[in-house]
Amino acid sequence: MSGDAESAAKKDTAGVILPPPVILLIAILAGFGLDYLWPRAFAPDWARFYLGPALIAGAIALAVAGERQFKRAGTSVKPWVPSTAIVTSGIFAHTRNPMYLAMAILLAGVGLLGDSFWFLAVIIGFVGVMKYGVILREEAYLERKFGTPYTDYKARVRRWI
Numbered sequence: 001m002s003g004d005a006e007s008a009a010k011k012d013t014a015g016v017i018l019p020p021p022v023i024l025l026i027a028i029l030a031g032f033g034l035d036y037l038w039p040r041a042f043a044p045d046w047a048r049f050y051l052g053p054a055l056i057a058g059a060i061a062l063a064v065a066g067e068r069q070f071k072r073a074g075t076s077v078k079p080w081v082p083s084t085a086i087v088t089s090g091i092f093a094h095t096r097n098p099m100y101l102a103m104a105i106l107l108a109g110v111g112l113l114g115d116s117f118w119f120l121a122v123i124i125g126f127v128g129v130m131k132y133g134v135i136l137r138e139e140a141y142l143e144r145k146f147g148t149p150y151t152d153y154k155a156r157v158r159r160w161i
Contacts, residue, residue, distance in 0.1 A: 051112055055108050055112065063103070065098065066092070100130050101161060107119055139154065
């Protein structure tokens with residue numbers, strides 16, 4: 001790819017600070033690291049053994065549903081690749097960011113399953129980093145690229161839930 005074509009392709013992306021799976025991995029490592037240094041058990045057994053795994057399973061299902069919708073629409077889930085379509089059906093009719101919501105739910109499930117209070121703090125940090133480092137950048141990019149169809153969608157559907 002020539003320098004000009006490469007530059008144009010880079011401009012046709014959201015310019016997120018890091019790939020969201022990397023942000024999730026950092027959050028998981030932070031949760032386990034904090035729990036290792038300062039263990040804080042908090043979850044009753046029923047939450048650890050039933051709610052934690054249920055949240056993890058639900059998060060996986062939500063992420064898979066979102067990814068399938070993207071594939072059906074012929075656009076990439078990768079925010080560093082140019083978007084070719086706005087996905088507004090299926091799970092995207094209820095939340096604009098089901099895969100990011102799934103990541104936050106996954107953190108809650110892992111925290112409950114591992115009985116780690118620190119994952120609650122990590123979720124707050126994760127949501128903040130995702131909002132300011134990823135989502136707001138994606139929203140600005142999609143508004144520039146798709147205009148009114150995206151702003152109409154944004155007005156109808158909430159960012160998270």
